[in-house]
Amino acid sequence: xxxxxxxxxxxxxxxxxxxxxxxxxxxxxxxxxxxxxxxxxxxxxxxxxxxxxxxxxxxxxxxxxxxxxxxxxxxxxxxxxxxxxxxxxxxxxxxxxxxxxxxxxxxxxxxxxxxxxxxxxxxxxxxxxxxxxxxxxxxxxxxxxxxxxxxxxxxxxxxxxxxxxxxxxxxxxxxxxxxxxxxxxxxxxxxxxxxxxxxxxxxxxxxxxxxxxxxxxxxxxxxxxxxxxxxxxxxxxxxxxxxxxxxxxxxxxxxxxxxxxxxxxxxxxxxxxxxxxxxxxxxxxxxxxxxxxxxxxxxxxxxxxxxxxxxxxxxxxxxxxxxxxxxxxxxxxxxxxxxxxxxxxxxxxxxxxxxxxxxxxxxxxxxxxxxxxxxxxxxxxxxxxxxxxxxxxxxxxxxxxxxxxxxxxxxxxxxxxxxxxxxxxxxxxxxxxxxxxxxxxxxxxxxxxxxxxxxxxxxxxxxxxxxxxxxxxxxxxxxxxxxxxxxxxxxxxxxxxxxxxxxxxxxxxxxxx
Amino acid sequence: xxxxxxxxxxxxxxxxxxxxxxxxxxxxxxxxxxxxxxxxxxxxxxxxxxxxxxxxxxxxxxxxxxxxxxxxxxxxxxxxxxxxxxxxxxxxxxxxxxx
Amino acid sequence: xxxxxxxxxxxxxxxxxxxxxxxxxxxxxxxxxxxxxxxxxxxxxxxxxxxxxxxxxxxxxxxxxxxxxxxxxxxxxxxxxxxxxxxxxxxxxxxxxxxxxxxxxxxxxxxxxxxxxxx
Numbered sequence: 012x013x014x015x016x017x018x019x020x021x022x023x024x025x026x027x028x029x030x031x032x033x034x035x036x037x038x039x040x041x042x043x044x045x046x047x048x049x050x051x052x053x054x055x056x057x058x059x060x061x062x063x064x065x066x067x068x069x070x071x072x073x074x075x076x077x078x079x080x081x082x083x084x085x086x087x088x089x090x091x092x093x094x095x096x097x098x099x100x101x102x103x104x105x106x107x108x109x110x111x112x113x114x115x116x117x118x119x120x121x122x123x124x125x126x127x128x129x130x131x132x133x134x135x136x137x138x139x140x141x142x143x144x145x146x147x148x149x150x151x152x153x154x155x156x157x158x159x160x161x162x163x164x165x166x167x168x169x170x171x172x173x174x175x176x177x178x179x180x181x182x183x184x185x186x187x188x189x190x191x192x193x194x195x196x197x198x199x200x201x202x203x204x205x206x207x208x209x210x211x212x213x214x215x216x217x218x219x220x221x222x223x224x225x226x227x228x229x230x231x232x233x234x235x236x237x238x239x240x241x242x243x244x245x246x247x248x249x250x251x252x253x254x255x256x257x258x259x260x261x262x263x264x265x266x267x268x269x270x271x272x273x274x275x276x277x278x279x280x281x282x283x284x285x286x287x288x289x290x291x292x293x294x295x296x297x298x299x300x301x302x303x304x305x306x307x308x309x310x311x312x313x314x315x316x317x318x319x320x321x322x323x324x325x326x327x328x329x330x331x332x333x334x335x336x337x338x339x340x341x342x343x344x345x346x347x348x349x350x351x352x353x354x355x356x357x358x359x360x361x362x363x364x365x366x367x368x369x370x371x372x373x374x375x376x377x378x379x380x381x382x383x384x385x386x387x388x389x390x391x392x393x394x395x396x397x398x399x400x401x402x403x404x405x406x407x408x409x410x411x412x413x414x415x416x417x418x419x420x421x422x423x424x425x426x427x428x429x430x431x432x433x434x435x436x437x438x439x440x441x442x443x444x445x446x447x448x449x450x451x452x453x454x455x456x457x458x459x460x461x462x463x464x465x466x467x468x469x470x471x472x473x474x475x476x477x478x479x480x481x482x483x484x485x486x487x488x489x490x491x492x493x494x495x496x497x498x499x500x501x502x503x504x505x506x507x508x509x510x511x512x513x514x515x516x517x518x519x520x521x522x523x524x
Numbered sequence: 525x526x527x528x529x530x531x532x533x534x535x536x537x538x539x540x541x542x543x544x545x546x547x548x549x550x551x552x553x554x555x556x557x558x559x560x561x562x563x564x565x566x567x568x569x570x571x572x573x574x575x576x577x578x579x580x581x582x583x584x585x586x587x588x589x590x591x592x593x594x595x596x597x598x599x600x601x602x603x604x605x606x607x608x609x610x611x612x613x614x615x616x617x618x619x620x621x622x623x
Numbered sequence: 624x625x626x627x628x629x630x631x632x633x634x635x636x637x638x639x640x641x642x643x644x645x646x647x648x649x650x651x652x653x654x655x656x657x658x659x660x661x662x663x664x665x666x667x668x669x670x671x672x673x674x675x676x677x678x679x680x681x682x683x684x685x686x687x688x689x690x691x692x693x694x695x696x697x698x699x700x701x702x703x704x705x706x707x708x709x710x711x712x713x714x715x716x717x718x719x720x721x722x723x724x725x726x727x728x729x730x731x732x733x734x735x736x737x738x739x740x741x742x
Binding site for chain 3 (some may be wrong): 041045
Binding site (some may be wrong): 126127129130169172173176180182183187193194197198200201204205208209212213215216219220222223226227228326 | 531535538541542545551554555557558561562564568571572575576577578580581582584586587588591594595596598599601605606608609610
């Protein structure tokens with residue numbers, strides 16, 4: 012018998028507990044789907060989802076001082092990593108609140124009773140009249156959150172790729188599960204899947220090239236190899252470019268943004284909220300870590316690239332959003348523009364830029380959840396009413412909803428006393444600190460243009476007479492109300508009293524390697 | 525034969541896959557092109573593993589195969605659903621989502 | 624070039640046999656024509672598209688393909704593990720058991736939800 016040539020890796024399971032809780036809850040969710048009767052599934056899935064997300068967040072808070080590389084250097088649990096994971100879990104809890112909403116749609120929740128049934132078929136009608144509900148979406152959701160947590164802390168390009176897929180594959184399916192406008196939703200899923208798979212292939216080839224250059228997929232080894240040989244080789248240039256394409260696609264930066272409006276419009280509103288808030292936070296978390304830790308040595312290589320992409324993204328998003336007539340598409344283009352502003356912070360390659368980006372993501376994430384909570388509420392019997400003119404007079408019919416939507420619009424337009432103002436201020440400040448005046452000027456121009464269409468929504472809601480057949484916002488159940496209240500509160504509090512959060516972010520320090 | 529040739533072959537296959545995604549109309553063929561891109565990457569990983577003299581690349585190739593399989597399951601589910609509701613697997617035909 | 628000669632010979636033999644057998648059957652085989660004979664496929668799915676909405680789509684083939692993929696992935700990792708089993712510590716055994724458990728979960732899900740019923 013041969014001696015053991017491999018020693019067991021040392022794994023600190025306590026430090027990895029947040030991942031284990033969420034991932035295991037997903038697996039248990041699948042077992043529940045297999046063995047529990049139709050009526051018993053939903054309560055158990057809800058307990059699993061909320062229990063695991065809140066539990067993982069609690070463990071994260073308790074563990075916040077145990078920093079270090081885990082699992083043989085594959086996962087870096089450091090200050091920014093814990094911040095990102097905490098933010099993802101909080102946003103996921105709010106999304107779960109939106110997903111469990113059952114009062115807005117007369118037929119039940121926002122998801123098709125069976126995603127495989129033909130749209131408009133007798134089969135589907137029967138499922139609806141019998142009151143069947145889809146509960147598979149909960150394990151999928153938990154798997155996606157698990158992938159996100161792994162994605163922002165991956166310290167190894169292989170783990171990065173696997174985590175990207177764990178995050179994305181459930182999302183492709185969730186995008187196609189809308190109860191209303193099923194064809195639109197299926198089309199969104201198809202587009203998201205094809206383009207997502209295409210971009211992850213680019214990311215993977217980038218990983219292969221960087222592996223060929225450095226002989227390893229560990230971030231630290233790649234960083235050392237780049238530091239030892241600062242010359243540019245074809246492998247480095249190609250690897251950095253392809254890796255960035257994959258990550259910028261998930262962020263939705265121009266010119267990799269084509270999927271964003273279609274997918275945001277077609278997906279059910281809670282899933283869109285999840286994609287717009289959590290996926291964007293996750294993708295930026297991974298981009299920051301890859302750029303700062305692994306590729307920090309070739310900063311001059313990707314900095315100009317990010318400047319150009321940030322500028323294009325801000326301008327394109329702001330200009331095209333003006334022409335939109337559909338609320339979800341407008342928010343989609345606005346989210347493209349917002350991604351451009353965050354990229355300003357990323358492109359500075361300084362600690363200040365890192366802190367500014369994280370603050371911007373916190374502000375943007377909560378505001379976005381609130382926006383989609385309200386979009387899900389403004390509806391008629393056929394589903395969400397997303398045409399802009401249908402929103403006319405909402406201020407008269409449902410003043411409270413319209414006022415909160417106004418707050419979110421002002422936040423995205425970065426008016427003072429909202430979180431968006433502080434966020435944009437910090438980002439511009441970090442860019443000025445590295446003497447990048449040009450990008451700041453482009454950013455200010457884009458902000459002014461963006462303010463136009465945000466204010467236009469407020470004008471439509473409050474100063475235009477309601478058209479025929481535009482109803483008031485539906486009355487939601489307590490879960491949506493809670494999610495909405497939390498996001499509105501965070502948006503205002505971060506605008507008035509940003510100090511505690513800024514301090515928290517700055518205490519977290521920088522990435523470990 | 526030097527490792528370079530394998531890398532060049534991998535690049536050619538990857539480019540062919542990317543072109544296939546961009547020019548083909550049938551969702552299944554587009555999907556096969558994506559798989560070609562992933563497998564071209566696998567070839568690059570194995571070739572680089574040989575070049576660098578470590579096994580990491582070969583192990584990664586296993587993981588990529590698994591991810592590709594998972595992608596097939598999810599992708600086929602979506603394509604089959606779209607095909608059933610539209611009787612067509614063309615990616616140009618779904619056109620409800622526009623500006 | 625010498626190394627490729629056997630392959631060339633094999634290729635010629637295969638092509639020759641194919642041509643030979645196709646030619647032979649046209650002369651020796653019985654010639655009967657009926658409806659099943661002129662169909663595009665003698666068995667399997669009807670080639671004509673079914674009507675929208677009312678038609679049924681044979682999802683079973685697709686489910687079987689998914690099952691194949693589950694076990695395909697299993698083998699990818701099981702094989703190297705089994706080959707090096709005597710050199711691996713207990714940790715790897717436990718990790719593989721966890722992997723197999725995780726693979727069994729979707730299998731059980733498909734079984735409980737009727738994915739294995741052919742009719």
